[in-house]
Amino acid sequence: MTDRDRHPHDPAPSLRTLVREAVERAWVRAVESDALPAMPADQAPPEVEITRPDNPEHGDFASNLALKLARPLRRSPLAIAGAIADELRRDPAPDNPVGSVEVAPPGFLNLRVDPAAVLRAVDAALAAGPAFGRVPPMRVAASGPLHVPASGPRAAAMAATVPGPGTAAEPGAGAHAPVPATPPRPPHVNVEFVSANPTGPLHIGNARGAFVGDLLCRVLEAAGQRVTREYYFNDFGSQVRQLGASVLAIREGREIPEGGYRGAYVHDLAAELPEEILARALETGAEADAFVGRWASERVRQGIEASLAHLGVHFDVWTSEGSLYSDGWVDRAVERLQDGGWLYEQDGALWFRSTAFGDDKDRVVRRSNGEFTYFGSDIGYLLQKFDRGFDHLVYVWGADHHGTVARVRNAAQALGFDKAAVEMLLIAWVRFVRDGQEVSMSKRAGEFITLDELLEEIGVDAARWFIAARGHTSGIDFDIELAKKQSSENPVYYVQYAHARISSILRKAAEAGLAPAEAGLASAVRPAADGLASALGDDEIALGLAKLLLRLPEVVEDAAAQHETQGVTAYATELATAFHAFYRDRRVVDTADPATSRARLALVTATRITLANTLALLGISAPDSM
RNA sequence: GCGCCCGUAGCUCAGUGGAUAGAGCGUCAGGUUGCGGACCUGAAGGUCGUGGGUUCGAGUCCCGCCGGGCGCGCCA
Numbered sequence: 001m002t003d004r005d006r007h008p009h010d011p012a013p014s015l016r017t018l019v020r021e022a023v024e025r026a027w028v029r030a031v032e033s034d035a036l037p038a039m040p041a042d043q044a045p046p047e048v049e050i051t052r053p054d055n056p057e058h059g060d061f062a063s064n065l066a067l068k069l070a071r072p073l074r075r076s077p078l079a080i081a082g083a084i085a086d087e088l089r090r091d092p093a094p095d096n097p098v099g100s101v102e103v104a105p106p107g108f109l110n111l112r113v114d115p116a117a118v119l120r121a122v123d124a125a126l127a128a129g130p131a132f133g134r135v136p137p138m139r140v141a142a143s144g145p146l147h148v149p150a151s152g153p154r155a156a157a158m159a160a161t162v163p164g165p166g167t168a169a170e171p172g173a174g175a176h177a178p179v180p181a182t183p184p185r186p187p188h189v190n191v192e193f194v195s196a197n198p199t200g201p202l203h204i205g206n207a208r209g210a211f212v213g214d215l216l217c218r219v220l221e222a223a224g225q226r227v228t229r230e231y232y233f234n235d236f237g238s239q240v241r242q243l244g245a246s247v248l249a250i251r252e253g254r255e256i257p258e259g260g261y262r263g264a265y266v267h268d269l270a271a272e273l274p275e276e277i278l279a280r281a282l283e284t285g286a287e288a289d290a291f292v293g294r295w296a297s298e299r300v301r302q303g304i305e306a307s308l309a310h311l312g313v314h315f316d317v318w319t320s321e322g323s324l325y326s327d328g329w330v331d332r333a334v335e336r337l338q339d340g341g342w343l344y345e346q347d348g349a350l351w352f353r354s355t356a357f358g359d360d361k362d363r364v365v366r367r368s369n370g371e372f373t374y375f376g377s378d379i380g381y382l383l384q385k386f387d388r389g390f391d392h393l394v395y396v397w398g399a400d401h402h403g404t405v406a407r408v409r410n411a412a413q414a415l416g417f418d419k420a421a422v423e424m425l426l427i428a429w430v431r432f433v434r435d436g437q438e439v440s441m442s443k444r445a446g447e448f449i450t451l452d453e454l455l456e457e458i459g460v461d462a463a464r465w466f467i468a469a470r471g472h473t474s475g476i477d478f479d480i481e482l483a484k485k486q487s488s489e490n491p492v493y494y495v496q497y498a499h500a501r502i503s504s505i506l507r508k509a510a511e512a513g514l515a516p517a518e519a520g521l522a523s524a525v526r527p528a529a530d531g532l533a534s535a536l537g538d539d540e541i542a543l544g545l546a547k548l549l550l551r552l553p554e555v556v557e558d559a560a561a562q563h564e565t566q567g568v569t570a571y572a573t574e575l576a577t578a579f580h581a582f583y584r585d586r587r588v589v590d591t592a593d594p595a596t597s598r599a600r601l602a603l604v605t606a607t608r609i610t611l612a613n614t615l616a617l618l619g620i621s622a623p624d625s626m
Numbered sequence: 627g628c629g630c631c632c633g634u635a636g637c638u639c640a641g642u643g644g645a646u647a648g649a650g651c652g653u654c655a656g657g658u659u660g661c662g663g664a665c666c667u668g669a670a671g672g673u674c675g676u677g678g679g680u681u682c683g684a685g686u687c688c689c690g691c692c693g694g695g696c697g698c699g700c701c702a
Contacts, residue, residue, distance in 0.1 A: 055645065064644060067682080077682085106682070108645075197702080239702070349700050360629075360698075367700040374702055402630050403697045428631070429695070469650085470639065473631060475695060477638090488664090491650055497664050508661050558642075566640055570649065577649095580665060589661045626664075 011134035011224060012124060014553035015097055019061050019111060020050045022096045026087035027065065035083040036073065043072050050111075052551070059102065059110035060547060066107040077107025085109060097121075113547065115537045122546050125606050132606075133552040133613045137186045137224035138561065188226040190385055191217050193396035194308065195232040198301035199243045201265055202451040204478070207311070209427050210451075211467040211619075213396040214313045215565045216425070218617050223560030228316045228390070232381070235297055235320045236290075243300075244293025247273060248281070265303075269296050307451045311460055312619045319384075321377050330372060330380030333415065334365065337379070342414040352379075357410035357419075375404070379411050382422070386412075392421050399426045399473075425563060428475040449480070458487035461620045465492035468618050469569040491573055495611065496623055498576035501583070502608040503624035506601070509589045514597050536599050545582045546603060548575055549610040556617070565618065572614045579607050 027048070030036040039045045046068040053062040066081035073080060081103040088101045088109075099114030125132040193213025196206050217227045234240065246260035250270035256262055273292065281291040301318075308314070324330050334350070337343045342353050348368030352375070355362050365376045385393055395408075405424045413419040432449065455463065457480070466483070469491075470476060536542040555571045588604055590597040612622040 049642085049644095051642085051644085053645075054648085058645070062645085067644075070682085104645080106645090234702075237702080347700080351700095364700045369700080371700090373700070398696095399631065400696055405630090426631075426696095431695090466638095474639080475632065489651065493664060494650085497662085501662055501665085505661055512661090562642070570640065573649070583661080584666060587661065625662090 011131065011136050012121075012128065012553065014135060014557055015113065015117075015121060015550050016050050016052075016061065016554045016557075017135075018095055018097050019113075020048050022088060022091050022093065022098050023050065023063055023065060023084065023109070023111075024048050025091060025093065026084045029087045029090075030083045033087075035086065036069075036080060037075070040072055046072075052554075053110070058104065058108070059100075060113045061111040063109040063111070064107075066103075066109060070107065078103060078105065081107045081109050115543055118543060118546050118550065119537060121550050122603065122606050125549065125609060126602060129609055130613060130616075132609055133556050133617070134222050135224060135553045135556050135560075138557065186224050186226050187391040188228070188389060189220055189392045189394060190228045190230055190388075190390040191220070191394045191396065192230040192232055194304075194313075196304065197234045197239055198297040198304060199239050199261060200263055200300060202304050202307050204432060204449050204451055204454045205430055207451055207454065207463065208430050208467055208472075208476070209396050209398065210308060210311055210313050211464055212425065212427055212472050214311075214619060215464075215468055216394065216396070216563055218619060219556065219559040219563075219565060219568070222556045222617055225560075229314065230317045230319060231315045232319050233301060233321065235294065235301075236322045240293040240297045241289045242293070243296050244281075244291065245289040247296050248278075248289060248292045251278065265300075269299060272299070310452065310455060312464070319381070324377055324380040324384060325372075327384075329384040330376055333379040333383040334376070336383070336415055337365075337411070340414055340416075352407070352411060352414070354407045354410045357406075357413055359406045359410055363407045375407060375411075378404075378408050379415070382408070382412050382415060382417070386415075386417055393423065395422075395424045397424055397426055399428045402426050425472060427472045430476045430478050432478050432480065454480075457484050461492050461496070462487045462490040464618055464620050465490055465569060468565040471564060471566055491569070492620060493626075495572045495576045495615065496621070496626060498579045499608060499611045499615070499622045500624060500626045502579065502604055502611070505583075505588050505604060506608070509597070509601050512589055512591050514589060514591065514594060514601060536603060539586075541582060541585050542600065542603055545578050545607060548578045549607050552610050552614060555614075559617075568614060568617055572611070572618070575607070575611060575614065579604075579611075582607075 027036070031038050046065070048063065048065055049068075050061050050063050053059065066077040066084060069075075069080050070077040085101040085103050088098060088111075091098065097113050097117035098111050099117070100112040102110040102112075104110050128134075191213055193216075194202070194206060194210050196202060202210070214229070217229055220227050242257075242259055243261050243266070246256050246262070246266050247269045249256050249260065250267055251273055256266075260266075273295070277292070277295050281288040281295075284291050305315075305318075334343065337352065342356070343365065344351055344353065349364050350366035351362045352365050353362055363375055364373050365379065366372050382393075393412075397405075401424075405426070408424075409419050409422045412422045458466075536546070551571065555567055558567050559565055582604075586600060588597065588600045615622045
């Protein structure tokens with residue numbers, strides 16, 4: 001991508017992306033100028049990786065490209081690195097942020113960012129405000145790692161091996177070819193999560209899935225994707241009938257039947273059941289349980305929606321399993337599988353040939369009694385979702401559902417969709433412990449801690465952080481007493497404190513006449529970029545803070561690519577720490593030196609924007625005082 | 627038995643095949659007559675469960691073993 005492809009209002013690419021593009025250009029030019037041999041035609045060129053080295057002596061960015069090229073090019077890594085470094089130093093692109101290049105044994109390229117580029121980027125962050133950190137959609141598929149792009153610098157480096165007429169011979173052909181780095185429209189992703197059946201209130205076991213799903217959505221949105229948040233629920237069948245039977249029994253003063261639901265909420269429902277509904281239910285005779293069940297489950301569903309709203313989780317679409325049948329999706333899906341020859345009958349049941357796609361066994365779609373299985377619903381739902389135009393489906397499931405992953409993805413393939421477009425995120429279990437004893441979360445037995453109760457004990461912000469800071473694959477032991485005790489020392493408050501502290505500084509600055517009063521907070525203090533440079537450009541401490549806040553777009557890219565948010569919480573902590581250190585070492589509000597003060601206020605304002613945007617990515621509040 | 631996930635500092639957890647394995651909490655020792663002390667500086671603390679293998683390089687990839695969780699229905 002070159003400068004002219006970018007528009008001022010597009011999400012800005014990360015510094016790392018600009019650096020990678022510069023290294024790719026340098027590699028291409030090194031091949032074109034015969035400083036480096038081209039890739040052997042039978043080998044795929046390696047991805048250009050740009051990393052942030054741990055050791056600051058290694059610069060702001062580093063690349064192992066020369067190490068990876070050593071074998072295929074049959075040259076020493078140091079020689080390759082030297083050739084790329086030479087071209088990098090000659091790069092004429094105006095948006096090249098690389099200020100200096102070093103080659104370090106065994107062959108690393110260590111890159112330093114030009115301070116002027118840092119200040120330009122901070123200025124852009126100030127201008128972007130709440131949009132800072134948003135990045136363009138990734139040029140590689142979100143699923144599947146690193147497919148080889150059909151064109152671009154790497155292809156050019158390969159094409160140079162077979163110099164056909166008018167391809168690589170043309171100077172800069174690779175770097176300046178009109179490569180569509182972003183698809184014509186952003187990918188539209190459906191994320192289905194929570195999806196607990198409305199037979200009882202959400203308990204704290206559901207909280208992890210709710211947070212993980214919502215966090216993923218926020219991250220994908222920041223990475224330029226369109227996201228639909230979807231909740232799938234069952235509004236018919238035996239569970240709902242059992243709920244109705246339980247409510248009815250209580251209302252009529254009978255014993256709750258075997259296998260019924262017993263929580264306090266069931267008694268509440270019985271008390272709230274309107275006379276009119278009760279009367280109509282009894283008129284239906286044998287269907288009374290189901291009738292009451294439908295009423296009760298809708299009532300419960302509304303309660304779930306309210307609980308989720310307290311978590312800051314809102315769904316765009318609620319889909320009932322029943323609608324997949326009444327709208328004909330299951331029938332159409334079955335027909336399509338029939339046509340493809342993926343179904344067969346045996347023992348009176350209808351089976352899907354999942355083994356044809358590597359599954360352990362074939363799976364029943366319709367039972368011999370004529371009823372469809374849950375899997376049957378899944379198949380109809382797949383067709384419905386793809387028909388709605390989604391490019392990618394994500395299912396956030398409990399880890400106990402891992403056995404059903406293969407069959408659903410296989411069914412997608414059999415229906416003619418790309419299996420890679422169907423992805424399951426398996427959320428590991430949360431074990432709830434109180435006084436060393438595991439607390440069971442059984443709705444039927446009525447012993448569980450509800451989500452609403454949990455939030456009274458520890459706030460939403462602390463709970464969100466707790467989940468976001470952990471990988472979704474690792475099991476968590478959640479000790480309720482410990483969590484209450486630790487909520488007051490949750491790192492989330494450390495980050496929020498930094499934000500509140502900056503807000504306070506900006507208020508002070510406004511009082512001192514150094515910043516526009518109301519702006520102090522919302523809009524930015526923006527001295528001209530050269531003003532920033534003269535006041536901050538030679539200050540390593542200020543520059544260090546600036547470079548750190550400019551990492552947010554990279555954090556967003558990584559989180560979206562990996563579907564993980566631990567990097568976001570770690571980054572938030574790191575940025576807060578860096579700010580506290582800056583605050584210790586540099587006086588921000590200083591009427592004796594207004595020029596420096598204004599430049600530092602701009603930097604601190606940019607830090608505040610970055611902290612706020614990072615917290616927003618996590619769905620956590622950014623208070624101005626606390 | 628077969629399959630999937632997990633095992634990293636006292637605790638809770640990070641760590642896209644790269645350079646000296648990190649953070650928070652806890653512990654210990656320090657720090658403020660200036661913009662918020664819910665802060666800052668430093669220290670101690672690790673055979674990355676274990677044994678092999680792959681390679682220039684392995685906490686990371688492959689195989690075996692040990693320990694923990696989950697799954698293996700014409701249940702949902």
